[in-house]
Amino acid sequence: MALELLGARVDVAVGGGGAAGLAxxxxxxxxxxxxxxxxxxxGTVVEVFVDGDxxxxxRARDRGMLADSDELRMMHWLxxxxxxxxxxxxxxxxxMLHACAVAEPTTGATAVLVAASGTGKTTAAVAxxxxxxxxxxxxxxxxxxxxxxxxxxxxxxxxxxxxxxxxHSPSDLGLLEAPAAPWLAAIALLDRDGSPSPRVEAVRTVxxxxxxxxxxxxxxxxxxxxxxxxxxxxxxxxxxxxxxxxAEDLVPVVAQMVAGAS
Amino acid sequence: xxxxxxxxxxxxxxxxxxxxxxxGQVVALSxxxxxxxxxxxxxxxxxxxxxxxxxxxxxxxxxxxxxxAATHSTLMSLxxxxxxxxx
Numbered sequence: 001m002a003l004e005l006l007g008a009r010v011d012v013a014v015g016g017g018g019a020a021g022l023a024x025x026x027x028x029x030x031x032x033x034x035x036x037x038x039x040x041x042x043g044t045v046v047e048v049f050v051d052g053d054x055x056x057x058x059r060a061r062d063r064g065m066l067a068d069s070d071e072l073r074m075m076h077w078l079x080x081x082x083x084x085x086x087x088x089x090x091x092x093x094x095x096m097l098h099a100c101a102v103a104e105p106t107t108g109a110t111a112v113l114v115a116a117s118g119t120g121k122t123t124a125a126v127a128x129x130x131x132x133x134x135x136x137x138x139x140x141x142x143x144x145x146x147x148x149x150x151x152x153x154x155x156x157x158x159x160x161x162x163x164x165x166x167x168h169s170p171s172d173l174g175l176l177e178a179p180a181a182p183w184l185a186a187i188a189l190l191d192r193d194g195s196p197s198p199r200v201e202a203v204r205t206v207x208x209x210x211x212x213x214x215x216x217x218x219x220x221x222x223x224x225x226x227x228x229x230x231x232x233x234x235x236x237x238x239x240x241x242x243x244x245x246x247a248e249d250l251v252p253v254v255a256q257m258v259a260g261a262s
Numbered sequence: 263x264x265x266x267x268x269x270x271x272x273x274x275x276x277x278x279x280x281x282x283x284x285x286g287q288v289v290a291l292s293x294x295x296x297x298x299x300x301x302x303x304x305x306x307x308x309x310x311x312x313x314x315x316x317x318x319x320x321x322x323x324x325x326x327x328x329x330x331a332a333t334h335s336t337l338m339s340l341x342x343x344x345x346x347x348x349x
Contacts, residue, residue, distance in 0.1 A: 205276050209288055213287075219283075219288070220271060220286065224272050225271065225283060230274055
């Protein structure tokens with residue numbers, strides 16, 4: 001199965017007794033990342049194996065495959081593996097922030113919302129993506145000129161509040177498609193501190209740089225990395241911090257951020 | 263005490279504060295630490311030179327604080343971050 005992740009081709013080779021079911025699950029969950037006719041011809045190959053026989057799973061692991069006896073768990077590991085493969089291909093080239101990103105559907109003006117794992121990025125993406133185009137709930141990939149490469153991966157959602165997470169296609173969750181040419185209009189840190197009504201504050205660049213560095217993949221691989229980040233911040237009016245309680249509260253705030261951007 | 267600057271991956275300055283990228287971490291320095299850092303060159307610099315720069319910029323420290331001892335403490339903090347070498 002061929003996927004196109006951040007402009008790079010990744011082939012997933014599926015094996016084991018559960019191969020057919022797993023292939024269907026991948027095709028459904030990763031529907032917005034399936035390689036189209038214009039995709040690069042060759043790229044990384046990720047071998048996955050799912051089978052109820054633990055001994056067969058062990059042998060597959062010994063051969064270096066990503067293997068599990070459970071499809072749900074496999075989908076979780078595969079998501080992490082594919083994300084690592086996608087971002088590794090662009091170290092030093094794209095500014096890759098651990099963030100969700102959504103865009104105004106007609107203009108492409110994009111808000112990148114940075115937050116640590118487990119602090120509400122996916123929940124925010126689900127709430128915002130029904131009003132704004134969904135680019136990602138995981139990695140915002142920003143080119144030097146400020147345009148973005150969407151990474152519309154499945155969204156990892158806990159089943160009954162317990163792990164492992166189930167991978168949902170953005171289409172199944174009713175999230176809007178990313179616009180054709182998204183561009184960076186705003187960057188914000190999400191702080192789910194329980195504020196009864198959302199609060200937006202400006203963050204000085206000298207404070208923004210360490211805060212964003214924590215959420216950037218391989219920042220040291222960029223030439224003059226601090227200046228690169230500062231330039232993007234200056235171009236977009238500086239970093240903001242949004243304190244909020246519920247993901248739904250973010251919708252008008254973020255919609256306003258991208259509505260007037262030009 | 264003498265100090266000299268070590269290389270950083272990148273440094274960004276806005277108004278009176280610097281942000282440095284050193285040893286894999288990005289750190290925002292206070293205005294005082296920024297002045298101390300920038301008064302040290304790549305050649306060995308006496309702590310008294312740094313002390314003079316700090317006093318010129320920030321005036322004397324609070325009563326009971328020895329300016330040279332306070333300068334040493336600042337230089338040691340910068341050395342701990344990997345920004346200076348001391349001897």
